[in-house]
Amino acid sequence: MAQFEEVSQKSKLHPKPEGLALQYGTAGFRTHAKHLDHIMFRMGLLATLRSKKTKSTIGVMVTASHNPEEDNGVKLTDPMGEMVTAVWEGYATQLANAEQDSLLKELKDIIEKEDIDMSEPASIYVGKDTRPSGASLSRAVLDGVSSLGGKTHDYGLVTTPQLHYMVCCCNTHGCYGSPTVEGYYQKLSQAFLQLTQNASNRTDDQKRLLVDGANGIGALKMREMEPFLRSKLQVVLSNDSSSGKLNHMCGADYVKVQQKAPQGMNMGVGERCCSFDGDADRIVYYYTDSKGCFHLLDGDKIATLISILLLVKRLFIVQMSSANFSPSDNNSTLFFAGMLQVLFSKAAQKQIQELVKDPNTNDERKRAVKLLESTINLINQTVGDAILDMLVIEAVLAIRGMSVQDWHAIYTDLPNRQLKVTVSDRRVIDTTDAERRAVTPEGLQDAIDSLVKKYKTARSFVRPSGTEDVVRVYAEADTQENADRLAHEVSLAVYRLAGGVGDEPKPLH
Secondary structure: OHHHHHHHHHHOOOOOOOOOOOOOEOOEEEEEHHHOHHHHHHHHHHHHHHHHHHOOEEEEEEOOOOOOOOEEEEEEEOOOOOEOOHHHHHHHHHHHHOOHHHHHHHHHHHHHHHOOOOOOOOEEEEEEOOOOOHHHHHHHHHHHHHHOOOEEEEEEEOOHHHHHHHHHHHHOOOOOOOOOHHHHHHHHHHHHHHHHOOOOOOOHHHHEEEEEOOOOHHHHHHHHHHHHHOOOOEEEEEOOOOOOOOOOOOOHHHHHHHOOOOOOOOOOOOOOEEEEOOOOOOEEEEEEOOOOOEEEEOHHHHHHHHHHHOOOOOOOOOOOOOOOOOOOOOOOOOEOOOOOOEOOOHHHHHHHHHHHHOOOOOHHHHHHHHHHHHHHHHOOOOOOOHHHHHHHHHHHHHHHOOOHHHHHOOOOOOOEEEEEEEEOOHHHOEEEOOOOEEEEOOOHHHHHHHHHOOOOOOEEEEEEOOOOOEEEEEEEOOOHHHHHHHHHHHHHHHHHHOOEOOOOOOOOO
């Protein structure tokens, strides 16, 4: 077929290095950018097949999130802005690792298994972050799409959540919003302005927020969005991509792991600060107190804050396995903490919309329901979104008249520590029970259990990174010293039992 002949010819422009094997994980493909040209071309092919199969627009985002600037990656977005299914993740790995002379065979195998009608049109939305390699790699995606006759809309520089938003808008025929960057800003800023109308008059100091843009795409998009906020939020942006290196000693992952402020941010005592990650789908807040102590407010703290606003039946908190507190209200809202995502069921959204329009709804209830409606409009329900999570947090603090210190005092964290262990292959770690128990390698969980028993009120979990050959270690205990010791000891167990590379983890003290 002429169609496959074009694939064959264009694939020669994007050859696969012999012997290179990569796996599509929870964050797609990520590695050094020099290894990704063939991957991008082939993900263009796969996205086109997925579009023909679903009869919908599919997204392709070129990003490596919080990875170093030299890396890059790619992930596909399904019709409602969600991640692709596990079966298609398998196809991604299969297609990516096919040697050059078997690419067409693997492609036809997917077409046959999925019974794809190749005469169907295909529509692909493509975006990229600010990495230097993004331009050439996104062109490889476009090559892959065009070689199978697909049509593309190249959004250029966008955050990952913005691309997910565009895909959802397109496939809901505008019901979710307008599939443009300006439409994103207009819808979400309007919701923020409506929410903050419920706040009493605030001073400029109360509106002031220090934002670390990780020298990434989030900084650029925050600048673009500022005029839409009409000075209701006064952002002081640092690490704004004008000079620093992406994710280098800045960004949400750096702040969370290092438990300290990013370079380039001038924090005053008690000032409210936050950091985005490289593609702006994660956020953490923090401040320093009068004694110079650093206080981190991450996914669990954010979930608890927003649950104060959303005390509505049929919505509930899903607590992250690493959460080290006990919320008192289990009927508040739904979260996936860390990369925070607040989800409202379709039934809840419909009920809220009906109550807003119902003439029999009394004034007090209507105000509460309109507040919920604005909150729904402000939240990106397709994926975690650092910019929008920031706006929700700022709205809640304003409405409740809370300072960052008040927020931090809602509950007390147990002392904890997160570490990373580099391994030769992260796939040797398999977990169960919401990533709280290690199934493989043999003996690792027994070792963790024995170490945990040495300390009071202690827990520890390990999980493989979705993006690199790293195992993440979380530990908590009654004191910071014990949490640090436990984290180090578990890191040693991971290093010795799961194929650690490089030097053994060193004690923190």
